[in-house]
Amino acid sequence: MKVTVVGAGNVGATCADVLATREIANEIVLLxxxxxxxxxxALDIWxxxxxxxxxxxxxxxxxDYARTADSDVVVITSGLPRKPGMSRDDLIATNAGIVKxxxxxxxxxxxxxxxIVVSNPLDVMTYCAFLNANMPSSRxxxxxxxxxxxxxxxxxxxxxxxxxxxxxxxxxGGHGDTMxxxxxxxxxxxxxxxxxxxxxxxxxxxxxxxxxxxxIVKLLxxxxxxxxxxxxAQMVEAVVRDQKRIxxxxxxxxxEYGMSDIYLGVPVVLGxxxxxxxxxxxxxxxxxxxxxxxxEAVKGVMDVLDNMNAKA
Numbered sequence: 001m002k003v004t005v006v007g008a009g010n011v012g013a014t015c016a017d018v019l020a021t022r023e024i025a026n027e028i029v030l031l032x033x034x035x036x037x038x039x040x041x042a043l044d045i046w047x048x049x050x051x052x053x054x055x056x057x058x059x060x061x062x063x064d065y066a067r068t069a070d071s072d073v074v075v076i077t078s079g080l081p082r083k084p085g086m087s088r089d090d091l092i093a094t095n096a097g098i099v100k101x102x103x104x105x106x107x108x109x110x111x112x113x114x115x116i117v118v119s120n121p122l123d124v125m126t127y128c129a130f131l132n133a134n135m136p137s138s139r140x141x142x143x144x145x146x147x148x149x150x151x152x153x154x155x156x157x158x159x160x161x162x163x164x165x166x167x168x169x170x171x172x173g174g175h176g177d178t179m180x181x182x183x184x185x186x187x188x189x190x191x192x193x194x195x196x197x198x199x200x201x202x203x204x205x206x207x208x209x210x211x212x213x214x215x216i217v218k219l220l221x222x223x224x225x226x227x228x229x230x231x232x233a234q235m236v237e238a239v240v241r242d243q244k245r246i247x248x249x250x251x252x253x254x255x256e257y258g259m260s261d262i263y264l265g266v267p268v269v270l271g272x273x274x275x276x277x278x279x280x281x282x283x284x285x286x287x288x289x290x291x292x293x294x295x296e297a298v299k300g301v302m303d304v305l306d307n308m309n310a311k312a
Contacts, residue, residue: 001025001240004068004110006102007077008032008060010222011118013041014229015075015236020045020056024237029068030060038062065105071113073236074106075143076129079119081223088121092304095119096128103132111135114239114274117142117250118232122175124301126250127263131309137252139274144175145248145265146231151212152181155205160196162188169193170281171209171248172265173294179265180290181206185281235270242272246279256280257291262302264295 003025005012009032016030030045032038042060049055061067068074079095099119106113115133117140119125126142133140149171157164166189173180183202186193193202208215216224238245248267253259256266256278269277283291 002027002029002071003236003240004029004031004071004074004106004113005077006031006068006074006106007079007119008034008038008041009077010225011228011232012075012077013045014225015077015118015232016042016058016229017045017048018230018233019236020049020058021052021054022233022237023054023056024233024240025056025072028056028058029071030058031063031065031068032060033063035062065109068106069109071106071110073116073239074110074113075116075118075232075236076102076106076125077118077232078102079125081120088301089304089308092121092124092301093308095121095125096305096308099125099128100132103129107133107135113139115140116232116235116239118228120175121301123250123263123265123298124305127302128305130252130263136274137254138276140252141268141275142175142250142263143228143232143235144179144250145171145267146234147228148175148179148181148209148212148265149248150227150231152186152205152209155208155212156186156188156193156197159201159205160188167193170267172267172281173291174298175250175265176213176297177210178290178294178297179210180287180294181209182281182283182287184284184287238270239272239274244269244271244276246270249275251275251278253278257283257288259295262295262299264291264298 030038038060042058045058117126130140153167170185267279
């Protein structure tokens with residue numbers, strides 16, 4: 001089993017490290033455009049094998065996609081963070097160009113791979129990869145909800161002073177301020193969270209979840225990497241081991257939830273074929289209204305990319 005991670009920055013390297021430590025693949029290839037960067041990260045990770053006692057081999061390469069050939073899963077983390085003075089459209093144009101090139105190279109050498117996108121802006125970059133992969137949408141999806149629900153569950157575990165292992169949650173919508181956490185589908189050891197936390201406090205935790213990435217940026221001066229990298233690795237594991245895990249992921253909707261031609265966060269079954277099923281929850285009016293608002297925000301960003309492609 002072979003997994004490639006494109007982009008050896010903090011998120012990509014963390015993902016590769018988790019994949020190796022948990023022996024999710026026999027070989028993990030880390031690729032970057034910066035000379036020697038991926039090689040150095042991969043070598044450092046490989047040298048933890050005798051300490052952490054695992055056999056997965058991590059190798060690095062500089063822009064050599066031939067080394068990624070026949071990968072079963074490819075994780076794309078490439079892209080630039082938004083810089084001061086850079087507009088949203090500038091960020092989309094820059095990262096779409098990067099994701100397009102990466103996707104075309106990935107598919108050239110691994111036409112049967114499943115592609116997991118982590119690059120930001122997440123929803124539109126997943127759409128960009130799909131447009132350039134020329135493969136079924138079930139094999140091109142984005143990592144968003146796994147990270148967002150992890151933050152939500154971590155905050156709930158703190159509030160209740162319980163193990164995060166016992167907290168299950170569903171979160172839908174776009175990756176960002178318009179995400180839609182669903183308290184009605186959140187349980188703690190099987191107990192609805194609404195029986196354990198009052199509505200006002202629960203809403204505060206939901207708001208913190210929506211801005212969870214921004215909270216870390218304020219503290220670190222840069223975006224998170226441990227949780228995003230681990231979240232991507234968990235999705236890879238579900239595919240590689242055909243676990244049939246139910247995760248919220250950024251998926252291509254074609255009629256589900258009354259929406260079409262949009263990449264949006266929804267619960268799915270993840271297995272060896274990628275997205276094996278999109279689960280349609282019975283949302284109430286308030287939940288559906290929030291999801292529609294989130295979808296409109298995502299569609300607006302997707303339209304920016306479509307307009308750029310039309311002018312190209």
